[in-house]
Amino acid sequence: MAVQVLDSRKRPLRDIRISVTDKCNFRCQYCMPAEIFGPDYPFLPQHKLLTFEEIARLARIFTSLGVSKIRITGGEPLMRRDLPALIRMLRQVDGVQDIAMTTNGSLLAKHAEALKAAGLDRVTVSLDSLDDERFGKINGRGYKVADVLAGIEAAAQAGLGVKINMVVQREVNVDDILPMARYFREQGHILRFIEFMDVGNTNGWRLDQVVPSREIVEMIHEEMPLEPIDPNYYGEVASRYRYAGSEEEIGLISSVTQAFCSTCTRARLSAEGKMYNCLFASSGFDLREPLREGSDDAQIRELISGYWEQRQDRYSEERLLHTPGLTRDKVEMSHIGG
Ligand SMILES: Nc1nc2c(ncn2[C@@H]2O[C@H](COP(=O)(O)OP(=O)(O)OP(=O)(O)O)[C@@H](O)[C@H]2O)c(=O)[nH]1
Ligand SMILES: C[S@@+](CC[C@H](N)C(=O)[O-])C[C@H]1O[C@@H](n2cnc3c(N)ncnc32)[C@H](O)[C@@H]1O
Ligand code: SF4
Numbered sequence: 001m002a003v004q005v006l007d008s009r010k011r012p013l014r015d016i017r018i019s020v021t022d023k024c025n026f027r028c029q030y031c032m033p034a035e036i037f038g039p040d041y042p043f044l045p046q047h048k049l050l051t052f053e054e055i056a057r058l059a060r061i062f063t064s065l066g067v068s069k070i071r072i073t074g075g076e077p078l079m080r081r082d083l084p085a086l087i088r089m090l091r092q093v094d095g096v097q098d099i100a101m102t103t104n105g106s107l108l109a110k111h112a113e114a115l116k117a118a119g120l121d122r123v124t125v126s127l128d129s130l131d132d133e134r135f136g137k138i139n140g141r142g143y144k145v146a147d148v149l150a151g152i153e154a155a156a157q158a159g160l161g162v163k164i165n166m167v168v169q170r171e172v173n174v175d176d177i178l179p180m181a182r183y184f185r186e187q188g189h190i191l192r193f194i195e196f197m198d199v200g201n202t203n204g205w206r207l208d209q210v211v212p213s214r215e216i217v218e219m220i221h222e223e224m225p226l227e228p229i230d231p232n233y234y235g236e237v238a239s240r241y242r243y244a245g246s247e248e249e250i251g252l253i254s255s256v257t258q259a260f261c262s263t264c265t266r267a268r269l270s271a272e273g274k275m276y277n278c279l280f281a282s283s284g285f286d287l288r289e290p291l292r293e294g295s296d297d298a299q300i301r302e303l304i305s306g307y308w309e310q311r312q313d314r315y316s317e318e319r320l321l322h323t324p325g326l327t328r329d330k331v332e333m334s335h336i337g338g
């Protein structure tokens with residue numbers, strides 16, 4: 001029977017987001033700008049990555065503390081070899097109710113069936129534009145929209161649940177909001193609009209580039225009337241809206257204009273085995289050393305619960321109080337996976 005561990009603001013630990021690699025085949029400017037993440041960038045060497053056995057062991061310990069939802073992420077998680085083997089191991093962990101993966105979709109067509117067969121429940125595919133030229137610039141490597149759409153199609157065909165994530169930036173892809181909404185409504189997939197966030201230290205974030213969710217809702221509502229609907233579960237990141245008179249819906253992830261820290265139940269595990277209590281944390285808590293130095297499950301469980309219990313993080317609620325220019329050092333998004 002799992003024990004529910006609470007942080008200093010009484011928030012339970014429910015989700016663990018596991019990054020399986022810090023590498024990616026894309027170079028999205030808002031996450032891994034090519035000028036920083038170049039050929040000499042010191043990505044993690046293989047021996048520093050948690051093995052699948054180590055990840056599965058940690059997952060068992062996390063579920064004993066109340067976690068029931070696992071999200072696999074990266075970097076690009078499909079860059080990690082033999083990912084279905086990890087999914088198979090996680091599927092066998094008692095207490096895991098939901099295994100999802102966030103991916104850029106470019107390699108998904110090849111792997112969707114094997115992932116489903118291994119026990120993956122659903123994928124969230126990131127796509128910021130349906131226009132090839134714009135998308136090629138956004139992903140920094142000229143990848144085509146068709147590659148990602150093929151991945152989405154293959155995932156749906158394989159029987160995986162599918163959602164789409166779109167990061168919206170004022171001077172980049174506001175014109176894509178309506179075409180994306182129309183297209184994914186037609187396809188029957190939930191599209192979620194994410195406010196551009198100041199993750200990491202290198203993505204050149206500016207508040208004036210953030211398109212507030214309210215504005216996105218108004219824009220869509222004018223063409224396709226929307227009505228708000230209740231969250232699916234406590235602490236859901238996205239606010240949900242339904243196209244009036246239908247079952248089709250969209251989501252808005254408003255980390256900048258309507259922070260949701262007060263119900264944040266998410267811990268993150270980096271590919272090298274550090275636990276982070278916030279997407280914007282400056283440092284993580286190393287679990288790889290105790291794993292490799294022979295600590296038993298009870299000792300590691302104690303370390304994890306202790307680290308969660310002292311958690312006070314609520315970066316997004318405080319963001320706009322920070323003095324410009326005095327920002328703190330933050331972990332990179334590609335390191336802990338969003
Ligand atoms: N600031 C902040 N942003 C988050 C947090 N969790 C997710 N996000 C952002 O929201 C985006 C969407 O996250 P997903 O992983 O698709 O959302 P999710 O809540 O796991 O989705 P569902 O399980 O489908 O409800 C991420 O890529 C991040 O950019 C969080 O705890 N804080
Ligand atoms: C870091 S990526 C990792 C998984 C995979 N590579 C992908 O892109 O889906 C996870 C999510 O974070 C989102 N993301 C990255 N940088 C962001 C930023 N600065 N603001 C908002 N969302 C961001 C991406 O769009 C993606 O949906
Ligand atoms: S958002 Fe995802 S696809 Fe884009 S650079 Fe980051 S990790 Fe890669």
Ligand code: SF4
Nearest residue numbers: 261264278279314316
């Ligand atoms: S900013 Fe940190 S505490 Fe707030 S919702 Fe995001 S991860 Fe959770």
